[in-house]
Amino acid sequence: MRRLPIFLLLDVSESMAGECHRQMQQGLERLTKNLRTDPHALETVYLSVVAFAGQAKTLAPLTELAFFYPPRLPIGAGTSLGVGLTHLMQEINANVQKTTAQRKGDWRPIVYLMTDGKPTDNIEGALARWQKEFASSVTLVAIDIGKHAAIDTLRRLTDHVLHLDASDDADFRKFIDWVTQSVVAQSRSVASTGQVNLAKVDTDILTLVNNLAQANSLDEDFVILPGRCQKTQLPYLIKYEKALPNFENSNVKMSAEQYYLTGVFPLEPDYFEFSDTRCLTRTVNTAALLGAPGCPHCGNPYGFAVCRCGQIMCIKGDGPAICPSCKTQCNFSQGEGAGFDVARGRG
Ligand SMILES: [Zn+2]
Ligand SMILES: [Zn+2]
Structure with a gap:
């Protein structure tokens, strides 16, 4: 059975402390529980969690869904997206099996990146490497959960940029269910088409971001x-x-x-x-x-x-x-x- 690797690259910077952090922790548990009820996902999905603040670490290595246990999310100072991306690229290189002449490798990996603020490090090197070596073979879905502060950077990484506007726990649960449905849709469609197939966006809480006008010059809140x-x-x-x-x-x-x-x-x-x-x-x-x-x-x-x-x-x-x-x-x-x-x- 070919594997479908899903990487969650999560911002755990200080601005997440409080509600956001709790919602993300509960979201991780909900996502795991929901996915386990789907037979297609159970057969193919492998999950990994990488967290970044000022430093980046693997909280859960790529693990078969049935044996995946949601890790506790830490908090740190800084939003080093460049460091986070670099760590993610190492993880992908080390864990995703490439297709060779002898064997079929993993399905195209999907990364869900969630961040709420502007990067505090220099991301140019990591961004260039992502474009050159990964953009064509990995699907990256970036979700901005802050006040549009990170959108201009995220748009340089991927075309799939979403803005999450979750005002309470119920909204956040809807968002997690959307991630679940996207992963499930993906686990069903890889076998037939190999296409990227995200679930339909719930416009109450998620906006597909297509222009940068609203993204710039936000104050410190x-x-x-x-x-x-x-x-x-x-x-x-x-x-x-x-x-x-x-x-x-x-x-x-x-x-x-x-x-x-x-x-x-x-x-x-x-x-x-x-x-x-x-x-x-x-x-x-x-x-x-x-x-x-x-x-x-x-x-x-x-x-x-x-x-x-x-x-x-x-x-x-x-x-x-x-x-x-x-x-x-x-x-x-x-x-x-x-x-x-x-x-x-x-x-
Ligand atoms: Zn004290
Ligand atoms: Zn002192």
Whole structure:
């Protein structure tokens, strides 16, 4: 039986933390479960999951559907699409069997790439290699799940670019069902035609992107700051969202560049393995940030104390504390007056 290799290339950058990340994790489980109910898919489909943030890794090597187990998705700093693509090309070369004079190889592989932001690395080398060595023999379906930020780049990779506009869990489940149907359609049609045959697009949630006009010049909508728990040493993310320009209430009048706290997310230690440390170069002034969270790991009431080394950490209150990054002792007292600059993640 010839195999149909399906690669999921997933963006796990910081901007995915929270809802998106949970939906993608559940989506992976739903996709596996749905596909297993289809006899054609069970016979031919092999799945692999590659994740990228600042670094890229194979979370699940190419595995027969019946034995595939959805991996836990990590979170990291950076959106190194070039690194992700390069890793994917290695995986394809190492795992997909080419047709030779002696034997028939695998069916044409399909890659589903999901990303929500502009790449933070230089992708030109990887893009050129993809065009030269892979574009004619691999189907790449790119799904932009952010605010159109990545579309201009994705269009240079493939003609199959879709924009997902999922506002809640039900929308996201519809999207996963579309991926399922596309894979099933593919597993049925490879044998007869070898053609690319994606499922019909549900226009409520998915748009086929054909022009770039709407894709360019989007603002930064989020500020994402990586912190580290003083007690457990574990990382966490503090997420702020840009305030609407004219938002106003009786207490607060917001200026254009203000962000309000939307959440704090505990992370696993592998955050550091997936992160590109060069990403922490941009800064944001804390005066633009409204609200501060507690620590999601140890429950310390202040999750937004900043060490001299620049690391954000949790503290109990005023007084001495040991920085989990540089290990020096700092003394904290309530800040007052003007804000200060802190490094900002790059999603
Ligand atoms: Zn803590
Ligand atoms: Zn420090």
